[in-house]
Amino acid sequence: MSKLKILASACAFVVLSSVAASGLTGDSSPVYGVKVPDGYRHWEVITVAHEAGENNDIRAVLGNDIALKAFRDGTRPFPDGTIIARLAYFYESSPENDQVVTAPQSFVAGKPTNVQISIKDSKKYPETGGWGYGQFENGVTNPSEPLIKTCFACHVKLDPSKDFVFSHYSP
Amino acid sequence: MSKLKILASACAFVVLSSVAASGLTGDSSPVYGVKVPDGYRHWEVITVAHEAGENNDIRAVLGNDIALKAFRDGTRPFPDGTIIARLAYFYESSPENDQVVTAPQSFVAGKPTNVQISIKDSKKYPETGGWGYGQFENGVTNPSEPLIKTCFACHVKLDPSKDFVFSHYSP
Numbered sequence: 001m002s003k004l005k006i007l008a009s010a011c012a013f014v015v016l017s018s019v020a021a022s023g024l025t026g027d028s029s030p031v032y033g034v035k036v037p038d039g040y041r042h043w044e045v046i047t048v049a050h051e052a053g054e055n056n057d058i059r060a061v062l063g064n065d066i067a068l069k070a071f072r073d074g075t076r077p078f079p080d081g082t083i084i085a086r087l088a089y090f091y092e093s094s095p096e097n098d099q100v101v102t103a104p105q106s107f108v109a110g111k112p113t114n115v116q117i118s119i120k121d122s123k124k125y126p127e128t129g130g131w132g133y134g135q136f137e138n139g140v141t142n143p144s145e146p147l148i149k150t151c152f153a154c155h156v157k158l159d160p161s162k163d164f165v166f167s168h169y170s171p
Numbered sequence: 172m173s174k175l176k177i178l179a180s181a182c183a184f185v186v187l188s189s190v191a192a193s194g195l196t197g198d199s200s201p202v203y204g205v206k207v208p209d210g211y212r213h214w215e216v217i218t219v220a221h222e223a224g225e226n227n228d229i230r231a232v233l234g235n236d237i238a239l240k241a242f243r244d245g246t247r248p249f250p251d252g253t254i255i256a257r258l259a260y261f262y263e264s265s266p267e268n269d270q271v272v273t274a275p276q277s278f279v280a281g282k283p284t285n286v287q288i289s290i291k292d293s294k295k296y297p298e299t300g301g302w303g304y305g306q307f308e309n310g311v312t313n314p315s316e317p318l319i320k321t322c323f324a325c326h327v328k329l330d331p332s333k334d335f336v337f338s339h340y341s342p
Contacts, residue, residue, distance in 0.1 A: 041342070044212075048219045048231045048260070053276035060219045060231065060341070089219070089341055097337055100328040105224035109341040157271040166268055170231070170260055170280040171212070 030145045032125065034117050034134030037064070040085040044068050047170040050091060050107075057088040058109050061167045071169035077130065078163050082120040088113045114142070116151075118165070128152040129164045200305030201316045203296065205288050207307050208235070211256040215239050218341040221262060221278075228259040229280050232338045242340035248301065249334050253291040259284045285313070287322075289336070299323040300335045 028035045043062040050058045063071065064083040070076075090110030097106035115136045122130035133151035135142040142148070155164040199206045214233040221229045234242065235254040241247075261281030268277035286307045293301035304322035306313040313319070326335040 042215055044214075045216045045231050045233065047280050048229050049265075049280065050221055050229060050262075050278040051276060052278065053272075053274050055276075058219050058221060060216050062216065087341070091221075094220075096330075100325060100337075101224075103224050105222060105226075107221040107223065108339070109218050109220065112342060154271060159267075166271075168279070170258070171283060 027141045029117075029132075029134030029136075029141050029148055030143060031148050032119075032128075032132035032134060034119055034132045035141075036115070036134070036136050036139055037083050037085065037117060037119075040064075040083070040115075040117075041087075043085060045170075046071055046084065047167050049167075051088070052091075055088065055113070056091050057113050058091045058107065059086055059088040061086050071167075076161065076163045077122075078120045078165065080121055080123070080130070082118075084118040084165065084167070086116040086118075088115070113137075115139075118151075129156065131155065131164055198312045200288075200303075200307075200312050200319055201314060202319050203290075203299075203303035203305060205290055205303045205305030206312075207286070207305070207310055208254050208256065208288060208290075211235075211254070211286075211288075212258075214256060216341075217242055217255065218338050220338075222259070223262075226259065226284070227262050228284050229262045229278065230257055230259040232257050242338075247332060247334045249291045249336065251291055251293055251301070253289075255289040255336065255338070257287040257289075259286070284308075286310075289322075300327065302326065302335055 040062060043064055046061040046063045046067065048060055062085045066079055066081045067084050070078045070082055089112050092108055092110040093104065094106040094108045097108065098104050117134045117136070119132045120130050121132060125132045129152070131152065133148055135147065152164070155166070158164060158166065211233060214235055217232040217234045217238065219231055233256045237250055237252045238255050241249045241253055260283050263279055263281040264275065265277040265279045268279065269275050288305045288307070290303045291301050292303060296303045300323070302323065304319055306318065323335070326337070329335060329337065
């Protein structure tokens with residue numbers, strides 16, 4: 001192999017690795033076509049929660065500027081352009097912390113489980129209250145159509161005043 | 172009362188109300204003199220956790236830009252200027268959510284309990300590993316000197332590689 005070919009091959013590897021690391025694979029969710037929003041990990045936090053049961057995760061709910069403004073102002077329904085990112089992690093006991101506080105009471109975020117994205121676009125998603133959904137594992141969309149259909153099926157059960165959103169803002 | 176006096180009085184009320192709302196009371200923690208950092212609620216999230224036991228809270232750990240860079244780069248010890256803000260809320264079951272998911276498995280953030288601030292300044296705090304601490308309730312410092320002394324007494328028990336910080340970064 002020529003030096004040029006080796007260099008080209010190495011470059012391609014670097015580029016592909018960078019794409020995988022950024023989570024921006026360019027793919028999108030079934031049904032809704034929702035993609036991972038650029039820079040969502042830098043967004044402000046709306047609230048935090050622990051979901052026990054089958055999920056058994058601990059989660060940070062982040063939002064873009066439109067979402068945060070709506071949460072802080074109490075604006076409902078949420079305006080178009082609102083994006084909510086729910087980042088979930090394995091819910092884990094922390095022996096490292098428990099040893100310090102000398103009690104088995106510390107629970108922390110382990111590895112990420114998945115990221116769920118909700119986007120408000122009342123023109124694009126009129127049949128689901130104006131919301132489009134996506135679930136991503138390691139930045140790659142979960143391709144299951146039955147799974148993605150559970151999103152609205154669950155959110156629609158909330159009181160109408162909540163505009164299909166579970167989270168309350170934590171000051 | 173003259174119109175001017177009424178206006179002046181109204182302005183004073185607005186200013187005082189704004190100060191109270193921002194949590195910037197100007198007071199600072201005992202021992203360390205740590206104040207509530209301006210704009211901390213807009214900072215990025217480092218991780219989330221649940222502390223059971225006496226605290227029984229759920230918490231978001233936020234950081235300023237210096238803190239986030241250090242966490243993401245794995246820089247230890249943390250550089251001077253690092254500020255970590257631990258926002259804790261009452262850990263509460265959510266009947267509202269449980270009704271939708273039809274299982275008692277949803278735990279959410281209730282009202283805030285307190286905000287703890289850790290500031291790295293190796294010149295100012297040489298006796299406590301370079302860290303200064305403060306605890307604030309509704310933006311007002313907790314004046315207890317015994318309480319504030321428990322901060323470092325606990326953090327110092329961690330493995331030295333952690334530079335007296337409990338949190339791990341969640342991607």
